Amino acid sequence: MAAILLxxxxxxxxxDNLGLLLGGAAVTIALTxxxxxxxxxxxxxxxxxxxYGSDRARRxxxxxxxxxxxxxxLVIIMILYFGLSISSSAFVTxxxxxxxxxxxxxxxxxxxxLQSVDDGQLEAARAxxxxxxxxxxxxxVPQALRRSVPGFQNEFTIVLKDTSIAIVIGIGELLTTGxxxxxxxxxxxxxxxxxxxxxxxxxxTFATNRSLDRLSNYYAVPEGxx
Amino acid sequence: xxxVANVDRRRYLQxxxxxxxxxxxxxxxxxxxxxxxLTAGTAPGFPPFEMKQDGELVGFDVELLEAVIAASxxxxxxxxxxxxxxxxxxxxxxxxxxxAAGMTINDDRDEAIDFSDPYYSSNQAIVVRExxxxxxxxxxxxxxxxxxxxxxxxxxxxxxxxxxxxxxxxESNYNAYGNYVLAVEDLLNENVDVIIIDVPxxxxxxxxxxxxxxxxxxxxxxxxxxxxxGNDELAGALNSGLTAVEDxxxxxxxxxxxxxxx
Amino acid sequence: MTQPLLSIDDLHKSYGSEEVLEGVxxxxxxxxxxxxxxxxxxxxxxxxxxxxxxxxxxxxRIALDGQDVxxxxxxxxxxxxxxxxxxxxxxxxxxxxxLENVTLGPKKVLGMDAADAxxxxxxxxxQVGLLEQADSYPAxxxxxxxxxxxxxxxxxxxxxxxxxxxxxxxxxxxxxGEVVExxxxxxxxGITMLVVSHEMDFARSAASDIVFxxxxxxxxxxxxxxxxxxxxxDRTEQFLSRLHAHEETA
Numbered sequence: 258m259a260a261i262l263l264x265x266x267x268x269x270x271x272x273d274n275l276g277l278l279l280g281g282a283a284v285t286i287a288l289t290x291x292x293x294x295x296x297x298x299x300x301x302x303x304x305x306x307x308x309y310g311s312d313r314a315r316r317x318x319x320x321x322x323x324x325x326x327x328x329x330x331l332v333i334i335m336i337l338y339f340g341l342s343i344s345s346s347a348f349v350t351x352x353x354x355x356x357x358x359x360x361x362x363x364x365x366x367x368x369x370x371l372q373s374v375d376d377g378q379l380e381a382a383r384a385x386x387x388x389x390x391x392x393x394x395x396x397x398v399p400q401a402l403r404r405s406v407p408g409f410q411n412e413f414t415i416v417l418k419d420t421s422i423a424i425v426i427g428i429g430e431l432l433t434t435g436x437x438x439x440x441x442x443x444x445x446x447x448x449x450x451x452x453x454x455x456x457x458x459x460x461x462t463f464a465t466n467r468s469l470d471r472l473s474n475y476y477a478v479p480e481g482x483x
Numbered sequence: 484x485x486x487v488a489n490v491d492r493r494r495y496l497q498x499x500x501x502x503x504x505x506x507x508x509x510x511x512x513x514x515x516x517x518x519x520x521l522t523a524g525t526a527p528g529f530p531p532f533e534m535k536q537d538g539e540l541v542g543f544d545v546e547l548l549e550a551v552i553a554a555s556x557x558x559x560x561x562x563x564x565x566x567x568x569x570x571x572x573x574x575x576x577x578x579x580x581x582x583a584a585g586m587t588i589n590d591d592r593d594e595a596i597d598f599s600d601p602y603y604s605s606n607q608a609i610v611v612r613e614x615x616x617x618x619x620x621x622x623x624x625x626x627x628x629x630x631x632x633x634x635x636x637x638x639x640x641x642x643x644x645x646x647x648x649x650x651x652x653x654e655s656n657y658n659a660y661g662n663y664v665l666a667v668e669d670l671l672n673e674n675v676d677v678i679i680i681d682v683p684x685x686x687x688x689x690x691x692x693x694x695x696x697x698x699x700x701x702x703x704x705x706x707x708x709x710x711x712x713g714n715d716e717l718a719g720a721l722n723s724g725l726t727a728v729e730d731x732x733x734x735x736x737x738x739x740x741x742x743x744x745x
Numbered sequence: 746m747t748q749p750l751l752s753i754d755d756l757h758k759s760y761g762s763e764e765v766l767e768g769v770x771x772x773x774x775x776x777x778x779x780x781x782x783x784x785x786x787x788x789x790x791x792x793x794x795x796x797x798x799x800x801x802x803x804x805x806r807i808a809l810d811g812q813d814v815x816x817x818x819x820x821x822x823x824x825x826x827x828x829x830x831x832x833x834x835x836x837x838x839x840x841x842x843x844l845e846n847v848t849l850g851p852k853k854v855l856g857m858d859a860a861d862a863x864x865x866x867x868x869x870x871x872q873v874g875l876l877e878q879a880d881s882y883p884a885x886x887x888x889x890x891x892x893x894x895x896x897x898x899x900x901x902x903x904x905x906x907x908x909x910x911x912x913x914x915x916x917x918x919x920x921x922g923e924v925v926e927x928x929x930x931x932x933x934x935g936i937t938m939l940v941v942s943h944e945m946d947f948a949r950s951a952a953s954d955i956v957f958x959x960x961x962x963x964x965x966x967x968x969x970x971x972x973x974x975x976x977x978x979d980r981t982e983q984f985l986s987r988l989h990a991h992e993e994t995a
Contacts, residue, residue: 378836381832391854395853
C-alpha cells in the first residue's frame with residue numbers, strides 16, 4: 258500500500274492539475290450552497306405548513322414531499338432538464354433539482370423540530386394576545402431553528418455528495434473533473450486523484466459542520482444548573 | 484414514524500420511468516436560432532475516442548466529427564459533455580444536435596434516434612496480464628475464467644451474450660466496472676483474469692501497463708454519429724462529410740494519431 | 746350598581762360525550778379575588794381556560810365588561826389583551842431572558858417602543874421581586890422564580906382580569922410561599938383575580954369569594970369565612986374535611 262501511495266509521477270500529475278480540480282471544487286461548492294439555500298427557503302415553510310397548515314394545505318405539501326423524497330434524484334434531474342426543459346442553464350436546473358429534493362427532506366427536519374417545541378409555549382404566547390402567526394414566529398420558530406442544527410448539518414453533507422449527479426446534465430463539478438483527469442490522462446493516478454477529491458469533500462464537510470456548530474453555540478440558550 | 488403513502492411505490496417508479504422516456508422523446512426543440520449551427524454531445528472518459536486532457540476535450544471522435552462538419556455546410560458551435568446515458572435524451576430534447584461518443588449502432592437505439600453511416604468498426608480486445616501464463620486464443624478458452632468489462636459497452640454485451648449465455652462462464656464470474664480504468668486496475672490486482680475492451684482503448688493501455696492483448700474478437704459492431712430521428716438533411720450532410728474526410732486522407736491520419744498500431 | 750367585570754352564564758363544555766361543565770355561572774366585580782376549589786376532574790381548569798378561550802365552549806355566555814366574548818366574531822386576540830393567564834407549568838419562553846419574556850407581549854402586541862417596554866418590564870420584575878434576574882434565562886431560574894416571572898409577564902399586558910391556573914401545584918413546597926406572597930400583594934392592590942388553587946391559606950386570607958366546583962357544577966359559593974366555617978352542602982363539607990385531614994397530616 259505504501260508503495261502504491263509513493264508513486265511520485267502520479268502525485269506530480271495531480272499537483273499539475275490542481276487548478277482544474279479546484280475549479281471543479283468551486284462548482285461543487287456553488288451547487289451545494291445554492292441548493293441548500295433553496296432547500297431551506299422552500300423546506301422551512303413546507304415544514305411549518307405540515308405542522309400548522311389547513312387540512313388541504315397539509316395534504317398537498319405531504320404528497321409533494323413524498324413524491325420528491327421517493328423519486329431518485331437522477332430521475333428528477335433528467336425530467337427537469339431533458340423532459341420539461343425548465344431552464345436552458347444546466348446549473349440552474351441542477352440547483353432546482355437538488356434544492357427541491359433537499360427541501361422535501363428539510364421540511365421533515367423542521368416539522369420534527371417545530372413539533373418538539375412544547376405546546377405550552379404556543380399557549381402562553383397566545384395568552385399574551387399574540388395571533389397564531391405571531392406566536393409561531395416569535396416563540397416557536399426561534400426554538401425550533403436551534404433544534405434543527407444537527408439535522409441541517411446532516412442534510413448539508415448529503416447535498417454536497419449528491420452534487421456529483423449533475424454530470425448527467427453536463428456540469429463539471431469536482432468528482433467529474435477528477436474522473437476526467439484519470440480517464441483522459443494518467444490512468445495510473447486514479448488512486449491519488451480519488452484521495453485528493455475525498456480530501457476536498459472532507460474539508461468542505463468539516464468546515465461547514467464546525468461553522469454551524471459555532472453558530473449554534475452563539476445562539477444557544479443557556480442551560481442553567483437548576 | 485412511518486408515513487403511509489397513498490401511492491404504490493413500484494407503480495410510481497414505473498410511471499416515472501415511462502414519463503422520462505416519453506418526455507425525452509416528445510421533448511421540445513432547442514432554441515439555437517441558426518439552423519446551420521450544431522451543438523455536439525459526447526461523454527468523455529472513453530479514451531482514445533473522447534477524453535479530457537489538461538482540461539481540454541480531445542479524442543478520435545472529437546476530431547473526426549469536427550472534420551466531418553467542417554467538410555459540410557454546417558458549423559459546430561461547441562461540445563456538451565454529458566454522461567453516456569444522457570446523450571439520447573439530450574438529442575431528443577434538442578440540447579444537442581449530433582452525438583459522437585463511441586456509440587454502437589443497434590436496433591434498440593435506432594428506434595429512439597437515427598445514425599449516420601458507420602465511421603468505425605469496433606472490435607473487442609481480450610486483454611490479460613503480461614506476467615500471467617493465461618493465453619487464450621478464442622472465446623472458448625475463457626471457460627471458467629473471471630472476466631471484466633465496462634458497463635454498457637460492447638465488451639459487456641460480448642460477455643453476456645457469448646460467454647454467459649453459452650455457458651462458458653457463470654454469471655458470477657463477470658465483474659462490471661464503471662469505467663475501463665478500474666477494469667484495468669482490477670486486472671493488474673489479479674482480481675480478474677481477463678478484461679474485454681475496445682481495441683483502440685486496449686492499445687492505449689497496453690502501451691504503458693504490463694498487460695497485453697491476447698487476441699481480437701471481431702464483433703461486426705460499428706460506431707455511428709447519433710442524430711434526431713427524421714433529420715435526413717443532417718444525416719446526408721454527415722455522410723457526405725465522412726466520404727470527403729475518408730477520400731482526402733484525414734480519416735487515415737486520425738486513426739494513425741489516435742490508435743497508433745492499427 | 747355597575748355591570749360586573751366578568752359574567753359567566755350557563756356554561757356547558759363537553760369533550761366528546763363527556764360533559765365537563767354542566768351549566769356553570771358566576772360573576773366577578775372589579776377588584777374581586779375569586780378562588781375556585783374542588784376535587785380534581787371537577788372542571789376548574791376547564792372553566793378558567795374558557796374565559797380566555799384557550800378552550801372553546803359548547804354553549805353558554807361569557808361576558809367581559811358587558812361584551813359577549815364567546816361569539817364567533819369576537820376578536821380573540823383583543824380579548825386576551827384584557828385577560829392574562831398564569832400557567833401551572835409556567836410556560837416561560839425558553840429562548841428569552843426574564844426581561845424579554847415580560848416585554849415580548851407589550852412590544853409585539855401592544856406596539857410599545859422598546860425602551861418604554863423595558864422600563865415597564867423592569868418595574869414589573871421588581872414588583873415580583875426579580876429585578877436582579879432580569880437577564881437570566883428560564884433554565885437558570887428556580888420554579889418559584891419562574892412562576893413569578895410568569896406573573897410579571899401577565900401583568901405587563903395590563904389586563905383587566907388575571908387568571909391563575911393552579912399556579913403553585915408544580916412547585917416544591919418550600920418555593921410555594923414566594924409565589925403566594927406575590928399573589929397576596931396583587932390582591933391587596935386590587936387586581937381582579939380568578940384563581941384555581943389548592944392553597945387554602947391564600948383562599949382564606951385573600952379571597953373575596955370561594956367557589957366550590959364538583960363534577961362540572963357549582964355546588965355553592967360564598968365569602969371564605971362563610972364557606973369554610975358553615976358550608977351549606979354536604980359535598981362541600983366532605984371535600985373540606987378531606988382537605989383538613991390532609992393538611993393536618995402534612
